[in-house]
Amino acid sequence: KAGVTQTPRYLIKTRGQQVTLSCSPISGHRSVSWYQQTPGQGLQFLFEYFSETQRNKGNFPGRFSGRQFSNSRSEMNVSTLELGDSALYLCASSPSGTGWLAKNIQYFGAGTRLSVL
Amino acid sequence: AQSVTQLGSHVSVSEGALVLLRCNYSSSVPPYLFWYVQYPNQGLQLLLKYTSAATLVKGINGFEAEFKKSETSFHLTKPSAHMSDAAEYFCAVTRDQKVTFGTGTKLQVIP
Numbered sequence: 001k002a003g004v005t006q007t008p009r010y011l012i013k014t015r016g017q018q019v020t021l022s023c024s025p026i027s028g029h030r031s032v033s034w035y036q037q038t039p040g041q042g043l044q045f046l047f048e049y050f051s052e053t054q055r056n057k058g059n060f061p062g063r064f065s066g067r068q069f070s071n072s073r074s075e076m077n078v079s080t081l082e083l084g085d086s087a088l089y090l091c092a093s094s095p096s097g098t099g100w101l102a103k104n105i106q107y108f109g110a111g112t113r114l115s116v117l
Numbered sequence: 118a119q120s121v122t123q124l125g126s127h128v129s130v131s132e133g134a135l136v137l138l139r140c141n142y143s144s145s146v147p148p149y150l151f152w153y154v155q156y157p158n159q160g161l162q163l164l165l166k167y168t169s170a171a172t173l174v175k176g177i178n179g180f181e182a183e184f185k186k187s188e189t190s191f192h193l194t195k196p197s198a199h200m201s202d203a204a205e206y207f208c209a210v211t212r213d214q215k216v217t218f219g220t221g222t223k224l225q226v227i228p
Contacts, residue, residue, distance in 0.1 A: 004160070033216070043207065043218040056215060090160050105151070106216065108160030 001026055004109035006091050012115045018079040021112045025072050025093030031055075032074040033106060034066060037088040046089075049074055078114075086116045119144040119210045123219035131227050136180075136195040138222045140208030143189060150191045151209040152182055155221075161207060167191060178202070198226045 005024040013019050025032050033056075034046040045058040049068035068074045072093075078085055092106035124139040142148055149168060153161040165176025172184045178201075182193045193206060203226045208219040 006160075042220040045216065092161075105163060105166065106161075108153075108162070110158070110160045113158075 004091055004093050004107055006089075006109035006112050008112060009110065010113050010115075012117060013081050014117050015081055015083060017081050018077065019081060019114060021076045021089055021091075021114075023074045023076070023091030023093075023109060025074070025091075026107055029093035029095055029107070030072050031094040032068055032072065033092045033094070034074070034076050035090040035092065036060070037090055037111070038086075043090070046076070081116045083116050086114060088113050119148060119215075119217050121208050121210050121217050121219040123206075123208050123222050125222055126220065127223045127225065129225040129227060130198045132200055133197050136193070136198045136202065136224065138193040138206050138208075138224065140182075140191045140193065140219060141189055142191060142208075142210045144210055148210045150182075150184065151211060152176065152180070152191075152193050153207045153209060153218075155205045155207065157204075164193070164206070198224075200226050200228065202226055 004026055007022045023032055031050045033048040036044045036046055046060055046064055047054055047066050048056040052068045063079045066076045088111045090108055090111045092108045094106050120143050122141045130136055151166045152164040154164045155161045164180055165174045165182055167174050167184045175181045180195045182191050184191050203224055205221045205223045207221050210217045
């Protein structure tokens with residue numbers, strides 16, 4: 001099975017621009033979560049989508065948004081980029097189902113490294 | 118609410134020495150606990166998981182962790198460090214897909 005795929009791997013943007021990141025989960029996984037990783041703040045949860053609906057949300061401003069498509073692929077958008085948005089953005093998918101395994105283990109992609117100049 | 122504390126943002130060990138990475142959790146109910154490893158320029162990879170079936174959990178690459186409820190700890194150990202173990206390690210508490218990660222511990226292995 002192919003793993004979680006994130007594109008692009010690297011991005012350079014300037015302040016004020018907007019950016020869209022893409023995540024393709026493992027086949028059959030319906031839950032996709034997004035995280036921001038920075039040296040200062042560590043791993044911070046952005047949001048989670050399940051069956052095209054946002055199910056959980058972290059404490060990030062409205063400039064950060066996401067969506068999920070019917071094939072479970074997900075996109076994350078950041079508008080009006082700020083220097084502090086420079087980070088590694090990680091996507092993780094989880095198996096479908098109701099057991100604890102489905103609810104709690106996450107499989108991560110390699111991330112998209114965003115640099116805002 | 119649940120939280121995770123990892124003591125030591127950087128740990129250095131000599132090749133062949135014992136690796137001990139500390140993780141303490143706080144949770145109002147018994148949690149599911151995980152250790153993930155992140156190699157440079159890569160995402161996180163599951164190392165091992167605690168599911169309450171056994172207090173001593175064995176993971177990949179020779180790592181293991183022991184769940185101690187009385188100490189609210191889930192420390193990660195490996196008897197003999199290898200150069201390839203150099204990476205960042207994250208402890209995580211999770212329930213119903215609400216995941217809280219620790220701040221991470223970077224492991225340096227000295228030849």
